[in-house]
Amino acid sequence: MAHEYELSIGPIHPALKEPIMIRVKVEGEEIVDVDVIASQNHRGIEWLGMNRNNAIQSIYLAERVCGICNFCHPSCLVMAVEEIADIEVPERAQYIRVIQGELERIHSHLLWAGVAAHELGFDTLLHYVWMVREKVMDVLELVNGNRVTKSIIMYGGVRRDIKEEHVEHIRKMLDYYRNAFSKLAKFFLEDKTMEKRTREIGILTERDAIELAAVGPTARASGIKKDVRQDFPYFAYPDFDIHAITPDELTGYTVGDVYDRIVVRLLEVKQSIDIIEEALNEMPSGEIIAEKKLVKLMAKIKASEGEAVARYEAPRGEDIHYVKLKKGFEPLYSWKVRAPTYINILSWRPMLVGYQIADIPIIAASIDPCMSCTNRIAVVKDGKERIFTSDYFHELSVKKTRRLMK
Amino acid sequence: MIPKAFKRSLWVFHVNSGSCNGCDIEIVAALTPRYDVERFGIKLVGSPRHADVIAFTGPVTKDMEEKVKRVIAQAPEPKVIVVVGACGIGGGVFHESYHLSGPIDKLIPDAKFFYVPGCPPRPEAIIQAFAKAWEYLEEVEKK
Numbered sequence: 179m180a181h182e183y184e185l186s187i188g189p190i191h192p193a194l195k196e197p198i199m200i201r202v203k204v205e206g207e208e209i210v211d212v213d214v215i216a217s218q219n220h221r222g223i224e225w226l227g228m229n230r231n232n233a234i235q236s237i238y239l240a241e242r243v244c245g246i247c248n249f250c251h252p253s254c255l256v257m258a259v260e261e262i263a264d265i266e267v268p269e270r271a272q273y274i275r276v277i278q279g280e281l282e283r284i285h286s287h288l289l290w291a292g293v294a295a296h297e298l299g300f301d302t303l304l305h306y307v308w309m310v311r312e313k314v315m316d317v318l319e320l321v322n323g324n325r326v327t328k329s330i331i332m333y334g335g336v337r338r339d340i341k342e343e344h345v346e347h348i349r350k351m352l353d354y355y356r357n358a359f360s361k362l363a364k365f366f367l368e369d370k371t372m373e374k375r376t377r378e379i380g381i382l383t384e385r386d387a388i389e390l391a392a393v394g395p396t397a398r399a400s401g402i403k404k405d406v407r408q409d410f411p412y413f414a415y416p417d418f419d420i421h422a423i424t425p426d427e428l429t430g431y432t433v434g435d436v437y438d439r440i441v442v443r444l445l446e447v448k449q450s451i452d453i454i455e456e457a458l459n460e461m462p463s464g465e466i467i468a469e470k471k472l473v474k475l476m477a478k479i480k481a482s483e484g485e486a487v488a489r490y491e492a493p494r495g496e497d498i499h500y501v502k503l504k505k506g507f508e509p510l511y512s513w514k515v516r517a518p519t520y521i522n523i524l525s526w527r528p529m530l531v532g533y534q535i536a537d538i539p540i541i542a543a544s545i546d547p548c549m550s551c552t553n554r555i556a557v558v559k560d561g562k563e564r565i566f567t568s569d570y571f572h573e574l575s576v577k578k579t580r581r582l583m584k
Numbered sequence: 585m586i587p588k589a590f591k592r593s594l595w596v597f598h599v600n601s602g603s604c605n606g607c608d609i610e611i612v613a614a615l616t617p618r619y620d621v622e623r624f625g626i627k628l629v630g631s632p633r634h635a636d637v638i639a640f641t642g643p644v645t646k647d648m649e650e651k652v653k654r655v656i657a658q659a660p661e662p663k664v665i666v667v668v669g670a671c672g673i674g675g676g677v678f679h680e681s682y683h684l685s686g687p688i689d690k691l692i693p694d695a696k697f698f699y700v701p702g703c704p705p706r707p708e709a710i711i712q713a714f715a716k717a718w719e720y721l722e723e724v725e726k727k
Contacts, residue, residue: 195608195612217647218602219648220602221681222681226678244605245607245704248604289609292616305616309617325706326606326610327703327704
C-alpha cells in the first residue's frame, strides 16, 4: 500500500521568489492534498496607511504593496478617494493613466513569462524574455524617471506628462514588441518541450474557476470572459474597444491548463500594445492634474466624508480597494486592499491535486502569484486563535441582512 | 580590479524577508542579459550552503525572523550580506509597522554588511555592491 508523505516547501526556497509556505501531501509522485500557509510577508500596510500624516503619503505606501504592480495599487486607492472627494480628473490625465497601466501590464506579463520559463528549467528563454522586457523598462524610466516604483499617480491626475519626445520612443518600443511577439509566440506555444510540460497540466475547470471566484488571466484562461476594463471601465477605458481575452481566440478551444494561461498573457501583451498605440493617437491636450496645489488638495480630502470601492484590472486580475474618509480626519479613516492573488491562490488546490511533484513550480507560478500583495494576519485574541468557518461568515451575513431589513 | 576579481566567482543566495518584490525583480534584472552579472562569475545558487554572498531584501517580518537567521547561519564563512533596498536597511516605508522585527543588521549584529540604498535601487547599484563584497572577500582571503 502506498504511503502518504507530507512535503513542506518554503518559506525560503530557491523555486519561490517570495516567502510563502506550501504543504503538499503526496502518494508516490502524485499530489493528493495541498495547503498554503501565508503571512510571512505581512507588513501591516493597511494599518500603516491609516496612520500616515495625510492621504497623499498613503499613495506612496500603496505603491509598495507590490513592487511589480506598483501602478495598479495606488491607482485603485486614488480612484476610491477621487470618488469620495468628488475630484474631476482631466481627460489627458486619464489617457496617461491608461498608457501607464498598459506599460505596466506589458512589463509584468513578460516578467511572468520569464519566471514561467525558469520554473520549467528553460533558462535560455528566461534570459531572452528578460532581455526583451528591458525595452519597456527603458520607456518607463524615460517617462517616469525610475524603473520600478514610479510615483506617477496623484489624486486628480498624474504627476508627469507624456511629452512629444517621449511619444517617439514609445512608438519605437511598440514596433519592437510587435516584431518580438511572433518570436515569443514561437518559443512559448510551438516548442515541443514547452507544450509537453504545460498542456493538460494544472487544469482549472470553468466551474472551479467560477466557484473559487478566480480573477484575471487565471479566470480568463478557464474560459470566463471577465475583465474589469471591459465590464466596469475606469480611466479612459470606455473610449477603447476592450474585450476579455480567452485562449480559444488563438487555439480555437479552451482547456484551462497552464498552456492556456500562457496564451492569454501573450495575447494580452498584444492587446496592451494596441491600446497604447490608440491612446497615443487619440490623446487630447490639456491639464494633467485637477489641483496643482497640494495644500488645497489635502484640505479638500480632509473636508470630504464617505466611503467608496474602486476596482482595477491589474496584470494579475481584479484589484479592489475600499476607502473610508472622515470629515476633519486627515489620513485615510479606513483602507482595505484585496489583491488579485488573494483570491487566485485558492485555485492552487484544484490545479495541483492529481499532478506530479515536478509540476508544482510551474502550476504554482501559472497564476502569477504575488505574495507581497496577499499576506494577511490571523486574529489572535487573549492568546486564543479563532478559526472562522464559512458557516460563521454566512451566519454573520444573514444577521446583517436581517438588520438592514428592519 | 577586474583581472584580480576573476580569480573567484561569487555565488549568491537570495533571501526575501518580506519585501515588496521591487528589489527582487531588480536583482533578477541584474542577472539577466542587459546587466548580466554572470559575465563576472556571479551566479544565483539554490542553497545557502553554497553561497558566498546573501542578497537580502525586505524589512524582516516577525514570521521570517527565525527563518532568516537560520538561513544566514547556514552560509559558510567568510560571508557577506548585501542588503538591497531601503526597507532592508532601516525599514523604509514600513518602518513603523507592528509586524517587523528587523532591520537585519539588528538581528545579526556581527555579520559583514554592504548596503544598497534606493527604493528600489538600480541594477547598476546592486552590481557595485557585489563588486565591493568581492574586494572585501579577497582581502579576507589574503590575510
